[in-house]
Amino acid sequence: DGGITQSPKYLFRKEGQNVTLSCEQNLNHDAMYWYRQDPGQGLRLIYYSQIVNDFQKGDIAEGYSVSREKKESFPLTVTSAQKNPTAFYLCASSPQSPNEQYFGPGTRLTVT
């Protein structure tokens, strides 16, 4: 089955720890994205990548880092520098045209 997988579904961490969220796609899409969603809010873009080995900051990149070493994979690291990391994290990918995005199931991160 083609699609986007994110793991784990739920993640709990202590404050001060870095944590890496996994995102894999087998849709052969060039572009991949990371969003954060807080309760009752819309999606805020953290990072995006349009091609392997290249990525751009989104609107709220501070405290996050990414890598894009393979077309299929776009992991997100939430560092201890992120002030309020508890949120629902969504990964998406899109083809070059028409650019619609397909989302993974998301990871709920709780930091205490």
Add this chain to the structure above:
Amino acid sequence: QKEVEQNSGPLSVPEGAIASLNCTYSDRGSQSFFWYRQYSGKSPELIMFIYSNGDKEDGRFTAQLNKASQYVSLLIRDSQPSDSATYLCAVKRGAGKSTFGDGTTLTVKP
């Protein structure tokens, strides 16, 4: 002013009625417009996209775009309780990132 604005709702319609969801955007250079549906606790899923002025129909859904007024809407005909969700509007200028609105919550009452 937000780049993409939607009425937060909640919008409540009776089963079988037409639900009308609206979205305005500020960037006149926007070229691609998308509607996503998000059920509570789940990830967004694409409903449809539109590029050209006018209407685009897909089953019970119709997207309407008016670039002069910087306005895009989604009509849901014969609304069903299963349509109860948050609807997200997204706008894109060329390649690269999309900008999402905060969403409109729709409730369809049986």
